[in-house]
Amino acid sequence: xNYRFExxxxxxxxxxxxxxxxxxxxxQGKIEAVLSRMEERPVEIxxxxxxxxxxxxxxxxxxxxxxSSKEPEEIRRYLNxxxxxxxxxxxxxxxxxxxxxxxxxxxxxxxxRIGTDDRKDVFRRKYLFHLGEELDTDAMQRxxxxxxxxxxxxxxxxxxxxxxSTVRTITRLEVVREEHQVKLVFEGDxxxxxxxxxxxxxxxxxxxxxxxxxxxxxxxxAMDRTAAGPTAPACGLCLERVFYPEDxxxxxxxxxxxxxxxxx
Amino acid sequence: xNYRFExxxxxxxxxxxxxxxxxxxxxQGKIEAVLSRMEERPVEIxxxxxxxxxxxxxxxxxxxxxxSSKEPEEIRRYLNxxxxxxxxxxxxxxxxxxxxxxxxxxxxxxxxRIGTDDRKDVFRRKYLFHLGEELDTDAMQRxxxxxxxxxxxxxxxxxxxxxxSTVRTITRLEVVREEHQVKLVFEGDxxxxxxxxxxxxxxxxxxxxxxxxxxxxxxxxAMDRTAAGPTAPACGLCLERVFYPEDxxxxxxxxxxxxxxxxx
Numbered sequence: 463x464n465y466r467f468e469x470x471x472x473x474x475x476x477x478x479x480x481x482x483x484x485x486x487x488x489x490q491g492k493i494e495a496v497l498s499r500m501e502e503r504p505v506e507i508x509x510x511x512x513x514x515x516x517x518x519x520x521x522x523x524x525x526x527x528x529x530s531s532k533e534p535e536e537i538r539r540y541l542n543x544x545x546x547x548x549x550x551x552x553x554x555x556x557x558x559x560x561x562x563x564x565x566x567x568x569x570x571x572x573x574x575r576i577g578t579d580d581r582k583d584v585f586r587r588k589y590l591f592h593l594g595e596e597l598d599t600d601a602m603q604r605x606x607x608x609x610x611x612x613x614x615x616x617x618x619x620x621x622x623x624x625x626x627s628t629v630r631t632i633t634r635l636e637v638v639r640e641e642h643q644v645k646l647v648f649e650g651d652x653x654x655x656x657x658x659x660x661x662x663x664x665x666x667x668x669x670x671x672x673x674x675x676x677x678x679x680x681x682x683x684a685m686d687r688t689a690a691g692p693t694a695p696a697c698g699l700c701l702e703r704v705f706y707p708e709d710x711x712x713x714x715x716x717x718x719x720x721x722x723x724x725x726x
Numbered sequence: 727x728n729y730r731f732e733x734x735x736x737x738x739x740x741x742x743x744x745x746x747x748x749x750x751x752x753x754q755g756k757i758e759a760v761l762s763r764m765e766e767r768p769v770e771i772x773x774x775x776x777x778x779x780x781x782x783x784x785x786x787x788x789x790x791x792x793x794s795s796k797e798p799e800e801i802r803r804y805l806n807x808x809x810x811x812x813x814x815x816x817x818x819x820x821x822x823x824x825x826x827x828x829x830x831x832x833x834x835x836x837x838x839r840i841g842t843d844d845r846k847d848v849f850r851r852k853y854l855f856h857l858g859e860e861l862d863t864d865a866m867q868r869x870x871x872x873x874x875x876x877x878x879x880x881x882x883x884x885x886x887x888x889x890x891s892t893v894r895t896i897t898r899l900e901v902v903r904e905e906h907q908v909k910l911v912f913e914g915d916x917x918x919x920x921x922x923x924x925x926x927x928x929x930x931x932x933x934x935x936x937x938x939x940x941x942x943x944x945x946x947x948a949m950d951r952t953a954a955g956p957t958a959p960a961c962g963l964c965l966e967r968v969f970y971p972e973d974x975x976x977x978x979x980x981x982x983x984x985x986x987x988x989x990x
Binding site: 581 | 734735736782803812813816844845848849
């Protein structure tokens with residue numbers, strides 16, 4: 463039986479989502495250890511977004527095949543009981559056998575948070591990057607508009623040996639000024655390695671007037687990582703949501719007054 | 727010169743506000759170390775609320791005498807540069823020589839947060855006590871009303887050898903239901919050792935129907951710690967604000983359209 467998991471985590475203590483041989487400190491590794499204990503056999507779980515070391519998730523999505531006859535809610539409770547306190551299973555549901563968290567995802571929303579005043583903000587310090595400087599958000603928004611859409615994002619890719627296509631579509635890139643912080647909201651069909659953090663680092667430089675908003679086309683055209691800004695620190699980044707056609711259909715059905723919807 | 731400090735801290739890693747000989751892990755100790763380094767002589771800082779180990783502060787108030795000719799803003803920056811990242815100086819101001827953070831305070835506001843659903847809440851887990859159970863907030867509010875006012879709170883005092891008066895006035899005790907949590911807001915002229923956490927523990931039992939709201943008078947009359955409920959865990963508690971007559975006068979002046987006000 464195929465199960466879908468929605469997961470929140472504070473990534474501060476971890477070497478990222480993806481299981482690694484050299485360390486036990488990965489989110490995937492921790493969840494697999496508890497699932498394997500529950501199932502009394504090795505279990506693999508596939509996550510939609512392979513978040514890097516130090517990156518957080520408000521709602522990561524994953525799936526795993528379990529023989530378990532347990533109810534989803536029972537599985538959720540079991541996992542939350544044995545997982546560390548910085549990983550939380552928000553929801554477990556049975557899904558169609560064809561559901562794959564990564565290949566089935568049609569989009570993701572990431573948020574990057576920048577502390578702009580000189581507050582340390584002791585209660586939120588682990589969930590934002592503290593720049594401690596005001597940013598010109600109008601310039602940043604102009605640059606963001608030039609990055610939205612379908613482009614070859616090779617200049618914003620952290621992997622210089624990337625063989626596959628580096629063309630991606632950003633459907634939303636918003637610069638939101640809030641109290642004490644600037645929030646960057648990224649939505650797109652998929653993101654290259656470090657892409658969001660390089661975009662954030664580049665947009666910060668625009669906001670600091672270190673490069674003009676109008677230079678985005680040049681950076682894209684350069685097809686060269688060194689043309690873009692620095693990779694912004696991991697702690698400011700959070701995977702907020704993963705989008706699936708199934709969820710969108712379900713929402714549309716609800717909005718049209720549609721009734722119950724089978725798994726899909 | 728007398729300086730006033732407003733301070734936020736995440737108390738998780740500390741043995742409380744008050745300096746101790748046996749450990750360096752106190753907020754007062756950390757701040758004094760940096761002030762002493764700045765002044766090149768031992769400096770003492772007095773806090774208004776001696777928060778216990780693990781208790782947080784959104785805005786603790788303290789004062790210290792400095793020879794420094796430095797501007798308040800300069801002192802603030804110096805402190806924030808050298809203090810650990812979980813202690814933040816929000817504001818520094820020069821104050822009248824007579825200002826004493828503790829003896830001059832006329833009231834304090836503390837908030838106690840209780841997680842009532844089965845969420846771990848990875849991002850806020852250190853700032854609330856996770857009970858994981860719904861509470862009857864109507865009953866809690868009825869009990870709270872019976873505790874508001876001037877009473878001898880000996881039954882709610884953690885120090886059995888307390889020689890001084892245990893009479894205190896609670897001016898506000900509100901039970902607020904929020905998403906995922908119940909928040910208890912305490913305002914009063916002063917609180918005994920563990921008093922708020924014992925009040926919180928007792929109110930939780932009322933919310934769980936383990937004791938009736940109407941039993942508060944009995945508990946107060948017993949003058950015995952064992953009559954009250956358990957001491958709720960420290961992590962849920964936060965010192966939100968300290969009240970001074972000077973601030974209240976200043977606010978009133980502002981509201982009456984009054985102009986600049988000298989230090990007071």
